[in-house]
Amino acid sequence: MCDARGMFRCLCRVVRAGIPSLAQSMIDPQERITSATPAETTAPMPSNWFRSATLLDVRGLQVGVTAHANAPRVVNGISLSITCGEVVGLVGDDFSGALEVAQCIAGVLPTPATIRSGSILFNGAELVGLPARSRHPLHGPKIAYLSRDPLAGLDPAATVGSHLAAPLRATLGLSKPAAYERSIELLHQAGVERPEHAFTAFPHEVSATMALRVQIAGALAGNPNLVVADDPSDTLTASDSSEILELLGQLQRDRTLTMIIVTRSVRVAARTCHRVAVVRTGGIVEYASVADLFDSPKHPYTRELLYAAANEWPGSPAA
Numbered sequence: 001m002c003d004a005r006g007m008f009r010c011l012c013r014v015v016r017a018g019i020p021s022l023a024q025s026m027i028d029p030q031e032r033i034t035s036a037t038p039a040e041t042t043a044p045m046p047s048n049w050f051r052s053a054t055l056l057d058v059r060g061l062q063v064g065v066t067a068h069a070n071a072p073r074v075v076n077g078i079s080l081s082i083t084c085g086e087v088v089g090l091v092g093d094d095f096s097g098a099l100e101v102a103q104c105i106a107g108v109l110p111t112p113a114t115i116r117s118g119s120i121l122f123n124g125a126e127l128v129g130l131p132a133r134s135r136h137p138l139h140g141p142k143i144a145y146l147s148r149d150p151l152a153g154l155d156p157a158a159t160v161g162s163h164l165a166a167p168l169r170a171t172l173g174l175s176k177p178a179a180y181e182r183s184i185e186l187l188h189q190a191g192v193e194r195p196e197h198a199f200t201a202f203p204h205e206v207s208a209t210m211a212l213r214v215q216i217a218g219a220l221a222g223n224p225n226l227v228v229a230d231d232p233s234d235t236l237t238a239s240d241s242s243e244i245l246e247l248l249g250q251l252q253r254d255r256t257l258t259m260i261i262v263t264r265s266v267r268v269a270a271r272t273c274h275r276v277a278v279v280r281t282g283g284i285v286e287y288a289s290v291a292d293l294f295d296s297p298k299h300p301y302t303r304e305l306l307y308a309a310a311n312e313w314p315g316s317p318a319a
Contacts, residue, residue, distance in 0.1 A: 054121075055258050056082040056105065056226060061118035063100045063109070073116065074100050076282035084225075087252060087259040089269035089290075091305070092279035099230060101279070102262045104128075106145035106228040123225060144219035146229040150211040154203040160214050161199035168221055186217035191247050209240040216247070227252075228260045233268060245272055266309045270294065278302050 063075035075097040082088050092098035103109040105120055107127065120127040122143065147153055154163060164183040168174050174182060180199070187195035190213040198210065206214070212232060219227055232248065233241035249272060252259055261272055269276045269290065276293050278286040278301065286299040297303045 054081045055084045055086075055123055057119075057121040058101070058105070059119040059121075061101060061104060061120065062116040063097070063104060063113055064116045066112045066114065074113065074282055075104075077118070078279070078282070078284055080277055080284065080287060082258060082260070084258055085252075085256045086275065087261065087273045089273035089276040090260060090262045090279055091264070091266055091269050091276055092262075093264055095281075096279040097282040098262050098277075098279040102228050102230060102260055103145075105226075105260065106143055108145050142222065142224055143226045143228065144222065144224040146212070146215055146219060146227065146232055148230040148232075148234055150215040151203060151206075151208060153215065154211060156203050158202075159199065160201050160203070160206065163214065164199075164218055164221065167218070171222070182221070183217070186220050187214070189220060189251070190214070190217040191243070192217070208235055209244065212236070212244060213247075216251070220251070224257070226258045226260070228262075230262045231264065231268075232261070234264070248272065266305050278305065 058081070059079045061075055061078045062073055064071040064073050074095075078097070078101055080088070090098035090102060100109065100113060104115055105122070105127070109115065115128055118128060154160070161180070161183055164186060165176070165179040168179040168182055169176065183199060184195045187198055192198050192210070192213050198206065198214070203211065227248075229248070233244050236244060245268065248259070248261075251257060259272075261268070263269055266276075273290055275287065275289050277284045278293075278299065280301050286293065286297065286302045288298075293302065294306065297306055
């Protein structure tokens, strides 16, 4: 995993070295408009051999707001490959298309949005176009999804424990006592200090951070190969955010998990990811290792994000 302090030092070098020549391009509105060319900067298509050697390979993914042929596209031909045990960040704002890419991979793309074309190959299996009954063995146990608002996914009339134990009994055939023991174990792994107490609590009795830990516990239940997280620290306080990111990092290292983390923050990407795809207006404008991205950003929008992050970083020269 990447060292945030080291990444910040790299970021500062970029800012100090690049601001004299980049200042005008960062503040010039016309530059911001003309610099976004997703169709030309989308990551190149990997070879067929490389597709079979990766855990996840996305090719030419296009997502429209509806199934209509002339409907606007929120994802415009994105391609990327992720190997086993890698953590990849999709950095972009709410209108970039980064979230929709993650939702397509996790099988939770909400209607009326729809995949218009492209391919998503996961562990050798094509996900695009699979019927619902065929998707279940992949989307769920093997691909886990962490939503940005974990409380919204909890039934207010059911206890935290039932959200964990019921799927364990249904999918793994565990007895009620075995499902309870497994749920307690999963809550403990997700960093819940009093898992027995949390098991009996109702959603309105838990915090957003606790709800996210419950969601992480549920994701771990199926021993997934891939975890897709939508900005997991976005709604948390700084201290809670730090704890959750550290937890995800520890779980990734212990289990050699592959992760996709959608975030609007390059600082979160620096702390959690191995590689980063910078997404803007439906396309990937830059895809590189964290070290290369911070040391030598190629795209003006990437440099703009790093400049903004440097100004906001506590203790930075511009702060």
